[in-house]
Amino acid sequence: MERTRLYRNGVMEAEGFPVDDVSDHVGDPSAVVWFDLCSPSQADLAKISEELSLHRLAVEDALHSQQRPKLDTYDSHLFLSVYGAKLVDRRLELTGISVFITKNALVTVRENPHFDIDEVIRRWDANSEMAKYGVPYLLHGLLDYVVDGHFEVLQDLDDQVEALEDELFEENSGDRVSIQRQTFEMRKKLVRFRRLAVPVREVVGSLLRRSVEMLDPALDPYYQDVYDHTLRVAEWTDSLRELVGNVHEAHINQQGFKLNDIMKKITSWAAIIAVPTLITGFYGQNVPYPGLDHPFGFWTSTTAIIVASSVLYLIFKKRGWL
Structure with a gap:
């Protein structure tokens, strides 16, 4: 037009x-x-x-x-x-x-x-x-x-x-x-x-x-x-x-920051899981250990797992990794 x-x-x-x-x-x-x-x-x-x-x-x-x-x-x-x-x-x-x-x-x-x-x-x-x-x-x-x-x-x-x-x-x-x-x-x-x-x-x-x-x-x-x-x-x-x-x-x-946070969480949980794995693996060996064939040996290992895992969890939580 x-x-x-x-x-x-x-x-x-x-x-x-x-x-x-x-x-x-x-x-x-x-x-x-x-x-x-x-x-x-x-x-x-x-x-x-x-x-x-x-x-x-x-x-x-x-x-x-x-x-x-x-x-x-x-x-x-x-x-x-x-x-x-x-x-x-x-x-x-x-x-x-x-x-x-x-x-x-x-x-x-x-x-x-x-x-x-x-x-x-x-x-x-x-x-x-x-x-x-x-x-x-x-x-x-x-x-x-x-x-x-x-x-x-x-x-x-x-x-x-x-x-x-x-x-x-x-x-x-x-x-x-x-x-x-x-x-x-x-x-x-x-x-x-x-x-x-x-x-x-x-x-x-x-x-x-x-x-x-x-x-x-x-x-x-x-x-x-x-x-x-x-x-x-x-x-x-x-x-x-x-x-x-x-x-x-x-x-x-x-x-990148998000990936770092994810790696921190994975590392923290891996450390927490490693403690009971170490203890149960140790007590599972076919060798004498304190409390063998006695109930207090089981409770000792269980208490160690709970205490160590809780301490690691609190430490990682305080640092903001979890």
Whole structure:
């Protein structure tokens, strides 16, 4: 589905017109055109390329998924690639967004409909007086929404890590294999998220360095705010990776401590059992011994077994081995 808008002198003049009409407006210096394509075909992008004189390599990058977030410069336009992110049923869902930026046109190409472009439009309309700054303002609204989405994902992942920590240190925690699996899956999500979210910091930084040639000074604080948010995303992501690593190490250490406790108990019970085994084995030998053929010999051996076993049990219990 195609979404289009036309701004003239900072005021939205038309919406929902055909993409074929874009060429009628881009020649007007007072007009700013935005249009959005969701899962376009190669023919759709070829038509746009002809309308806006887009570079062939940029069009190819927009058609191929799994591009690294980046900002490329061409003679007539900029090409930007970022990823929207959200968690769906604890599963990380990433949507590639390619953006073509010309002097008075902004083209967004979404990989799939999972990225909520309507929310971006609501942000533009909430500050409609800023539309007078043209394409840079529209681009800011898009980047701001993308980075806010990264924050929401990190908040959910942070909550999941805290729940994992609580489960790890519960007295009667459940399946240890489940904890190990959750930790592994969390590390995979963070690695994937970091690879596609953290480079946005470089993208926004590059736009800030170009502020003299493409940004109105009034927009510098807005882009600087987005850049600060990207720094926080990077720091938070690295912090969560470290926390998950600590959870994994703590889980391994717990397994080692538990094994040590089991070995202590086995050793303690083996020592306790060894005492009566020694005594009964000794009295079972075919040699004379004190109390042979007398009742007090039996009671002596039995008392020795009970006393020695009880003493060993109390000693091991006091040391926490049992």
